[in-house]
Amino acid sequence: MSMQELFLKLYDFWSKQGCYIAPTYDLEVGAGTMTPDTFFRVLGKKPWKVAYVQPSRRPTDGRYGENPHRVQKHFQFQVIIKPSSANIQRIYLDSLTSLGINLSEHDLRFDEDDWESPTIGAWGVGWQVLLDGLEITQFTYFQQAGGLELYPVSVEITYGLERLEMFLQQKDNIYDLKWSDDVSYRDLRFQEEKEFSVYNFEQADCQMLQSWFSSAEKEAQRLINQNLLLPAYDLCLKCSHLFNLLDSRGGISVTERVKMIGQIRTLVNQIAKKFVEREGES
């Protein structure tokens, strides 16, 4: 099954589960969790079901295209169900079956792995899902986001699409994956990985990134004061990506790291609080 067939099958499966299929968000994020379709919707009381593909950038994971498993950008398939349904584990297993995986021939495990994102003041409890030892999904019951206790609780299912594809196509090298029948992962992504690894590790201008970070941070605060919460959140995402770039350049000390994460979290927590208040009023 090619990468794009996988997208289509998962879209199909989760759309039949009543999910709204969201378009991919148009900013750099470290994980599907960070886009507004998850972050804002898990806050407050309104039920929500969404599924979408989100490219996720983690600059430190770059390997110049030389490592067959690690890349600085990968694709996640993100599902949010709010409130979490009682049989969600079973539905998830059904989604794997719908991809043609015969679970009775494999070892599928829900292995303790709690999740936390200090940057957006969020944490949850759950598992990494292992299929014959390969982590294919992160499964999390969100307990907190934006520093707020969540009620009702949302469940997040994040499939790592390349991992799943390597399993389905029985490939040992990510670049050998078929994206479609004619186009390979290598055709699409190899050069990108090479160039971005050089940029992330060697070329990114730390001083410039620092100054962008502080501008974006100030702007986010200004927008929060204006109650423009969605644009303010976009700027927080920018801060987060700039921070990740600085980190991969080795340009941040441990104290600075704590400080910068704290700065973003402070902004995000304000946004979350105002957002929930606003939702309560409407």
Added chain:
Amino acid sequence: MEFLLEIMTEELPSSHVKSALSQLEEKFSQELTAARIGIKNLKTLGTCRRLVVLADLEAGQPDEEEIVAGPPKHISFLADGNFSSAALGFARSQGIAVEKLEVIRIQKGEYLGFKRLKKGRAIEEIIGEKLPAIISSLTFPKNMRWGERSFCFSRPLKNLLCLFNGQVVPTEFEGLSSGNRTSGHFIHSPVELKVNNFAEYYQRLKENFVLIDPQERKQSILRQFQEKLAGLNAQVYPDEGLLEKLLWNVEHPLVIMGSFPEKYLNLPLEVLATAMREGQKLFSVVKGKRQLPYFLGIADAPADPKNFLASGNERVLKARLEDARFFWENDLKVQLSARVSYLKNVVFQEKLGSYGDKVERLQKLVAYLADRLDLKSDRKDLSEAARLCKADLLTGMVREFPELQGKMGGLYARKQRYSETISRAIYEHYLPLSLEDSVPESAGGAVLSFADKLDTIVGIFGVGFTISGSSDPFALRRNTHAICKIILEKKFHLSLSRTLDKTIGLLADRLTVPVDQLKKRCLEFFEGRLRFIFEKKGYRYDLINAALAPGIDYLDYAEARIKALNELKQSKNFEQFILMAKRVKNILKEVPKIKLDSALFKEKEENELYSALRIIQNNTEDLLARGDFAGAQKIVFRLQMPLNNFFDRVLVMAEDKKIRNNRLALLTQVQRLIQKIADYSQIVVESETK
């Protein structure tokens, strides 16, 4: 009669399963005992999806006599002795003939009332009522909520099976109703199973790929290990911790075996083991001490006929090893010494500065220690090891596998051709990691570990941190233990007090706690930990008090003291001697300093004691200087006879003040000598306790 409870959940972490089962056992035993229900053979079983309680319970609560109290006695009778209207009204309301009422004394006083037999309640009823409270009372290190519930548990609850004597015990909990149904393996046999008793429960689960008894799963794993390795003539590298964890993670253990390309055997064993264990929870396969390119894993499945499980794990492990190789090769491109300057960016503790600052202090501290421990020839190497020892915090490998810190530094140092002393010292400088763990083998590793830990302890106390029962974020207890263990096992003879002075001096400009106070706190802390170590070794607390009283400046001597006391406590002189030492101590309470003048001796026994004392002082001097407290003690025992005679024949509290003071001065010298060995007055002897 048989009681069976199964709480089904989504996958619990294995440590939570074990803790929940022991809590369940305790709570059930408490609650049922409190409800006066006889309970036998209470036991718990389980997997990551099931918490099971099994017990043999009495059929019901025994009947109990109950007192029904009415009006107080003083308003129950009229002046003529007949029942008052209050008494008549009470009898009517209870539907009992008034003549049957009697005066009963209860706690509040005397009342009119009657006794009746209260029927014991049915077990089903009691359990149905208690179960929700028992389940709610379970605690976990981390809890979660799910759906629209506010209830907290380790993971979501799925089903309740609760049977007593074959019948469902009806109860409701968090949206679940109890029943007699469970289900088979979540993936491999997700069918509903109806059961009437434990035998059936056990059997039906087994048929559906769930072994509910953890011991049975363990036996199965060990048997499969042997089967897999039979042809190779190899062994599993023992890892009890991992086995124990995985045991609870699976419902139906299946051991799988796979291999990896031999080229990865070039990676250090430490890296291989970590990639297998931490990364993927796999067991290493060894032949003697040699690592083989195989691994064993524990899957949760009935079988692997198509070899998907083994080959899947192989592919993932290969990817991890490939990444490890990337780190290994990439990290080696940079000399450790070139990384040192970047340590200034890595914070050790906000007020204590960076790791760069720390290693500068360590260089000086290890040089100081080398001079005092007769390691002068290693002085230069140790200082270099101190400079380099934290550089591996900046390597990719340690960032990926933090538990390899130190070890990686040592391995990189060796590869980059630093001396063996340097590499070993770096490699071992985090040891011992626990009270049970071994201390560094090399003297250099021991010195560096010592210095690193002492710098942390003094620094953290010195900027005002205190530790309490649960809060010890810098692991000061473990670090102090480690130092004690190193000193005792490596036989480091050095003054703790002066080493603390040196360490405090090196940290001086960063400290916020006054130096005297800090040193006192450190010494008290060391004494506390040393006491704990001695207690763990099984020494009597009074012997420990006696041994620690002369001070803990030289920890090796404190240990020699306790050993001597422990060795001699059986000897026939011991008890007499202790009593004598106590007598000396008592008589000397609040005695001023007086100079001894042998010309003032009047009695033969005074002279005899004095000359015995001088001989014994001479004979023990060397022994004490060497720390041979057992030897010294044996000689000091010889004081007993002259001291005895002295007390028998000589009146210490003589009328003549000069003579009295002189006798007290003589005893003061005796006291001073014996206290060099121990404070014997702390020791409890049998004749006292009787």
